[in-house]
Amino acid sequence: MANSQAPLPLIEYDAFLFDLDGTLLDTADDLGAALNAVLINNKIEPVSSDVYRPAASNGAGALLEAGFKELWDTQPQSELIKQLVDEYAANIANHTHCFSGVESLLIALDQKKIKWGIMTNKPGFLTDPLVAAIPALKNASVVISGDTLAEAKPSPLPLLYCAKLMGVQPKRCLYIGDAQRDIQAGKAAGMRTATALWGYIPSIDEANSWNADFNWQSPIDGFNHI
Known part of the structure; x- marks a missing residue:
């Protein structure tokens, strides 16, 4: 569901980037x-x-x-x-699973040949085994953790690094996350942003105040952008 502001012009995205905890995975x-x-x-x-x-x-x-x-x-x-x-x-993946709709969205991105990756503030020694334990995440083009660079979100640098590694322009990327720092980082990187309202947000009203370009009720809302 988009914000109540004027509709944004439709663009074709070359890449989707996702936060991990609370966005792709229910950890x-x-x-x-x-x-x-x-x-x-x-x-x-x-x-x-x-x-x-x-x-x-x-x-x-x-x-x-x-x-x-x-x-x-x-x-x-x-x-x-x-x-x-x-x-x-x-005990990193005993109960963890993809949120409903995530796997369908990732499959659709693969089918459309749209690259997708993961940028999380989780440290790499936790990110890497967690991602490896979830088969649905095997096709990620990049997996960047909070300690990959000297700065983590809300700094835009990790997202810009993702775009560079994927060979896409930041303005043609969409970043999806469930925390204010995700939206701040995406905007600072010059990307479009979407709030994952199914994630660990403090409240709907607070999430709306982050002024993401889009507020998604479900990962299935991503189908409107591919």
Whole structure:
């Protein structure tokens, strides 16, 4: 669903680029399981998905803060982050799967000979085994992680690097993500942007305020742009 602004002229995209967690993949339950393992190990009550899911795109610190709540500021944060990351890395794809409609969109892009790739702020040592564990992602033209370059999103540099590797102009790329930093990075890179409203957004109203070029209710909305 597009924003309520004037319709954008239709263009032919040479490439789609996607965020990973909360856009292509529903990773929340594996992240939540890692969080709960750390909480239990520290004699804190585990939390339900309605607590960890909104924090799933925001990194280990945000997840732990959601779990420890008001106790977080007094905790050995670096040590707990390492515990969570180690737990997650050991169980990285037990429950993770593509969101409904993602695989159909990727197949359609392949059939149309439109390149697609992944740019995530997840570090490479987690990104690479996760992507390898999901067969639907095997045809990605590029997979760029948050530590591939010296800067991560909201910097536009990783997205510009993706476009360079794929041999396409940024203005002919569409970047899809579920966080404000995704939209900021895409716009700064000169790409069109789409918010994945099915992802780990804080609220529909807040996601609309990011002023993406498009707000997609489902990955199937991507079919309108290929």
